[in-house]
Amino acid sequence: MRMLLRGAAALAAVVSVASLTSGAAAQPRPEKPAGTTRAAAAQIPPGVTAGVAVYDRHAGAFTEQVNESAQFRSASVVKLLLALDFLWDRGPDYTIPAADRARLEPMLRSSNDAAANYYWSTYGGSAIIDRMAHPDRLDLRDTQEPPAGYPGYWGYTAVSARDTVAIYRYILEKAPAPVRTFIMDNLRASTRCASDKFDQHFGIAGAFDRPWAVKQGWAGKYADGTCGPQGAAGAARAATGEGAGEAERPAARGAAELDLSRPALHSTGTVGADDRSIVAVLTTHPVGTSYGKAYTDIGRLTRSLNVPGGVRPAGTWFGTWSEFVNVRKGPTTGHDRITQLPAGVEVLVGCQVRGQVVNVPPYSNDWWAYLPQYKGYISNIYISSPDNRLPNVPECAE
Structure with a gap:
């Protein structure tokens, strides 16, 4: 034994x-007739609260929508908006100064929090969210600035699964080519170990073979992510910065309806050749959930989804x-x-x-x-x- x-x-x-799991590409289900409902494939583990949206860019339709308009605290998914805001209207060639490239690349690839703090504090904080959600820009329906009393907490920005899909659709379909290339190339180069030593290749990155591009997010008290050859201290700690802008602190009573107490784990990005499917899986977990448990649960949920163009890894x-x-x-x-x-x-x-x-x-x-x-x-x-x-x-x- x-x-x-x-x-x-x-x-x-x-x-x-x-x-x-098979190595065959997942096939989209037929679109539902008008006026009917269709059960989603999404299998949400017990105790997990989830908002899910999967958009097939070839068919121009969603294959999964579960609580797609529900608001979650963004954690590091908001870094997509920080990057887009900085790159907005930067001129015909969209040249990125070397100092900013040195911040933006680790922010997108390795979820670097110091870079997010810099852009949040330098370019207006919550005003960034108002600009990017405005109809003149991305016209986001559920995205809101952090609640009153949390001005420095960029990760307390409210987002939804459907708005996350809208952000990726803008990047892929409307953004100037240099902006699209810069952002997507960095998301395709996502590092397994994030800057804070959390293993960030959960959800999409574990459920599908490449090609994929991901921007992940996590926030709350977890057992250490234990990523990297140096290992980790082993003590439970807060996901500082990731989803907070600085160390997490308890939500003030009545600060907002947004859930700021349960640990969050989000997987967003694209899957398949030509970024065929956009996937947004936003989740929160019971207080006290270990990182490994949350990592496993979001993996099971993501593997259950109908993602056209996605190839499941063999094993x-x-x-x-x-x-x-x-x-x-x-x-x-x-x-x-x-x-x-x-x-x-x-x-x-x-x-x-x-x-x-x-x-x-x-x-x-x-x-x-x-x-x-x-x-x-x-x-x-x-x-x-x-x-x-x-x-x-x-x-x-x-």
Whole structure:
């Protein structure tokens, strides 16, 4: 027998999904006749509040709409508006000064908060939101500036799934070509590790093979994101800046109807060749939810969606246990560490191979799982499955 979760209750919480995914592109459903309703494919995990919109640019129609007008605090999704506001009417060639390029690129690729703070404070704060939501610009219906009493909290901007789709449609269909190219190229170059060391390749980035482009957002108290070869401190902390503009603080009573208390996790962007589908998945989670649990839940929700042009990665999804599990370049503890997993997160396993024996007394295991989305290996001892060798997972080719 191999190492299982400590305690039956914890095991039930991270039990393997073990659902094989195909490599075939998802096909759009026929459009519904006028005056009828159609159930969405979206499967929202228990306890999660979600706003979802998927827009097929080839068909010119939505394939998913669930609570699409509901307002969520934007977290770092608002950085799209900060970038667009700065780039607005910058002249015929839209030249970006070197100092601004050095801020904008990490803001879009790695969700850098210092850059967002700079643009928010330099160009008018909440006035940026008013300008961008105005009918003369993007004509956003649900987007509003942060509530009274939170002038520096850019991440408390209210957004909706349908407005997020509208932002991407402007970038892809109406923005000047240099603006479109700059923003989308940076979103396509999204780094797995964000500037604050949170693993930001959840949702869209985990549910579909490339090509995709993403701008993610997270805010609230989470167990550390544990991303990067240096690992993380391991203490629960606030997602400072991300979704706040500075360290999170409790919402004042009556400040706004916007939910500022539950942790938020958002995945937005485009999927497929020629950015065929625009996807917006905005979520909040019960207070006390771990980052790995929220990461897993938004992944399951995103994988359930009808996303035309999206190709599902091949492999099997499994839950993991333990904190700060190392992903290594090879199937031994002597191989270099690539990153660490958020505690309890689901991972896609492509194949497995025998390697070094790993001991977690009283158990041991010499099988290792290859994670194609990380391009590395973890010991099977940390995967929630009853046997050393994972079921329905092939051995890795030589």
